[in-house]
Amino acid sequence: MLRNDNIIVSIEKAWYTNDMVALKNISFKLSRGELLLVYGRSGSGKTTLLRIIAGVLGVSIDGGFKGHISIFGLNPYNLSSRRILELIAYIPQEPWYAITAPTVYGELVVNRLMVKEDLKLIPKIVKAYGLSHILNKLTYTLSAGEVQKTVIASNTVRNPTLFLLDEPSNYIDYNSRASLVSFAEELLSEGKTIIVVDHNTNLWWNLASKLLVIDKGTQVYFGEPDYSYIDKISFERKPRIEDTDNLLVASNLWYRYPGTSKFILQDISLELREGEVLWVKGPNGSGKTTLLKILSGVLKPTKGFVKRLGKTVYVPENPLLYFSEPTISEEVRDESLLSLVGLHGMGSRRLVDTSSGERRRAAIASAIARGYSIICLDEPTAGLDPYSKALVFKAITTTALRKRVGFIIAGHDEDLHFIADHVLELGGK
Secondary structure (H helix, E strand, C coil): CCCCCCEEEEEEEEEEECCCEEEEEEEEEEECCCEEEEECCCCCCHHHHHHHHHCCCCCCHHHEEEEEEEECCECHHHCCHHHHHHHEEEECCCHHHHCCCCEHHHHHHHHHHCCCCCCCCHHHHHHHHCCHHHCCCEHHHCCHHHHHHHHHHHHHCCCCCEEEEECCCCCCCHHHHHHHHHHHHHHHHCCCEEEEECCCHHHCCCCCCEEEEEECCEEEEEECCCHHHCCCCCCCCCCCCCCCCEEEEEEEEEECCCCCCCCCEEEEEEEEECCCEEEEECCCCCCHHHHHHHHHCCCCCCEEEEEECCCEEEECCCHHHCCCCCEHHHHCCCHHHHHHCCCCCCCCCEHHHCCHHHHHHHHHHHHHHCCCCEEEEECCCCCCCHHHHHHHHHHHHHHHHHHCCEEEEECCCHHHHHCCCEEEECCCC
């Protein structure tokens, strides 16, 4: 039985250590119907905090957890897995790791049946998240944004009381973000409690009742939302380069996945010149990732051709799929580049132990260091705080201008217009 206590989450003097101190002296309480926005730079410990609350991290690993934590008056590490699923929805920053079923509908059904032997809530969730057009789609064919929406929906269908959202706006388009916020507002009105980690703070500002700011694992602030604690970064526009040669030409590209009859890309033509940045934008499922894979040579077009005049690389949304070395310094053998993307002094860190934002910056630095002429980046700013994003923008602009490298970037981040020479917008499907 749940206690009748209005306090849903209580954390007092929480420390968590692994191979280094990740969190230090974190304390806060949240009541029913509140939304806590957690903010901090990449690697500050935000994801670790959510994992502790979700009961995902062990409390005795290498010193582990010290302090007091209770969810609904209970210790999450004393609860069964089923009870955790009934009470808590944890949506990780890398949503593809949370998919278990072969289809979107199957993912919803599996999650609902974990807690209730009925499927009554599924139609409501399908409508709320706009999933009707992909219900029967194979999950391995989903775009990153479609995966993210599916994972959020499949957790919601269990009807838990506490929602832990780690960068939920990373891969979803503008309309999907608006739907997510609207549904979060509905959840709060039903007495649900939400903790959200998101560098897109404006998205949640009007719903947030509390703000928690963490810097290098230390609690800097907890209280009413206060803009003075949010990084305010100005991005510089990239200068254009004149009279340069072509690096890539694509003509009349069409593509459909094997076994399907529908073309996800139709009649796409483009050019990329030395030192240029091309931004590919469009809603979830519009074919941005597919186009980058074709332009980089990972996929072959069904019709049309691509001519590349230099070495080309594709860096995926999940940087772990790109790396070929175990540590940062082995992956990026250029300390000046590591400094440029804010990873100075972190060379000995294993890439699997870094935060998502740190991995993303390391992958971009690696592609630059290896001397590619054309670099295709898929969602390079996802999960990056404003400060880290500014570092990535500077690295891209500097490389484009000095080394005449061409970049093709797919992403939903509207700040990409600061560094883009050209924009290619794909339509919805």
